[in-house]
Amino acid sequence: MEENNIKVHVKNLKKSFGKLEVLKDISIDIKEGEVIVLLGPSGSGKSTFLRCLNQLEQATDGLIVVDGNEITSKQTDINKVRENIGMVFQHFNLFPHKTVLENIMMAPVELKKMTKAEAKEEGMRLLKRVGMAEKADVYPVQLSGGQKQRVAIARALAMNPDVMLFDEPTSALDPEMVGEVLTVMKELAAEGMTMAVVTHEIGFAREVANRIIFMDAGYIVEEGTPEEVINHPKEPRTIDFLNKVL
Numbered sequence: 001m002e003e004n005n006i007k008v009h010v011k012n013l014k015k016s017f018g019k020l021e022v023l024k025d026i027s028i029d030i031k032e033g034e035v036i037v038l039l040g041p042s043g044s045g046k047s048t049f050l051r052c053l054n055q056l057e058q059a060t061d062g063l064i065v066v067d068g069n070e071i072t073s074k075q076t077d078i079n080k081v082r083e084n085i086g087m088v089f090q091h092f093n094l095f096p097h098k099t100v101l102e103n104i105m106m107a108p109v110e111l112k113k114m115t116k117a118e119a120k121e122e123g124m125r126l127l128k129r130v131g132m133a134e135k136a137d138v139y140p141v142q143l144s145g146g147q148k149q150r151v152a153i154a155r156a157l158a159m160n161p162d163v164m165l166f167d168e169p170t171s172a173l174d175p176e177m178v179g180e181v182l183t184v185m186k187e188l189a190a191e192g193m194t195m196a197v198v199t200h201e202i203g204f205a206r207e208v209a210n211r212i213i214f215m216d217a218g219y220i221v222e223e224g225t226p227e228e229v230i231n232h233p234k235e236p237r238t239i240d241f242l243n244k245v246l
C-alpha cells in the first residue's frame with residue numbers, strides 16, 4: 001500500500017473528557033475510496049472518534065493526518081481541514097430559517113468565496129443527485145426526515161470534501177425512510193468517496209463496507225471485511241454485540 005493512498009491516518013489517538021477516558025488507543029488508516037463502517041455499543045466512543053477526525057473534538061493525545069495535513073498540529077488551519085471533511089449527523093442540523101438551496105449554498109459562498117450564481121448551480125446539481133431538486137425552495141420544516149437527511153448530505157458535498165463522515169445518519173428516521181438515505185450513501189461509495197460511517201444498519205455494512213471496525217470501551221476490538229467481522233466474528237464482545245443487533 002502506497003503512502004499517498006492513505007486519506008486518513010490515525011495513530012495512538014486518545015481522547016478524554018476530564019477523567020473519563022473515551023478513546024484509549026485508536027490506530028487506523030483509511031485508504032482513498034475506502035468505506036469503513038464503525039460498529040459498537042452505545043458509549044464505546046464511535047461519535048467521539050468521528051468528531052476527533054474533523055476536530056469537533058480535540059484529541060488528547062496521538063496523531064491524526066488527513067490528506068497529508070497533520071490536524072492534531074497546532075499550526076494547521078482547522079477550518080481548512082474541516083472544509084475538506086464533510087459530516088452528516090443523526091439529527092440533520094439544517095438551518096431552519098434557510099431554504100433547502102440556501103442551506104447548501106451557504107458554506108461554499110462564505111467559506112470558499114464562491115459566487116452566488118456558482119453556488120446555486122452547484123447546489124442544484126447536488127440536489128438533483130440526491131433526488132431533492134424539486135424541494136430547492138422549501139424550508140426544512142416542510143421535509144420528511146429522509147428528505148432532510150438527503151439535503152444534509154448534499155450540503156456536506158457542496159464543500160467538495162475528500163472524506164465524508166456519517167454518524168448514525170438513519171437512526172432518527174422512520175423505517176420507511178431509511179432506504180432512500182442509504183441509497184444515496186451507496187451511490188456515493190460507488191463513486192469512490194472515502195467514507196467512515198457509524199451505523200447499526202448491518203445490511204448496509206455488509207453490502208457497502210470495505211472494512212468493518214468494531215469498537216468497544218474506547219478500543220478497536222476487531223476489524224476486517226464484513227465477511228470476517230459480521231459473519232465470522234472472533235471476539236466475544238463482537239459476537240455479543242451482533243447477537244443483540246442482528
Ligand code: ADP
Nearest residue numbers: 017020022040041042043044045046047048049
Ligand atoms: P458512541 O457514539 O459510541 O455511543 P460517544 O463517543 O458518543 O459514544 O461517547 C463515548 C463516551 O464519552 C460516553 O460515555 C459519553 O458520555 C462520553 N462523552 C461524549 N462526549 C462527551 C463530552 N462532550 N463531555 C463528556 N463526556 C462525553
Ligand code: MG
Nearest residue numbers: 046047048167
Ligand atoms: Mg454516537
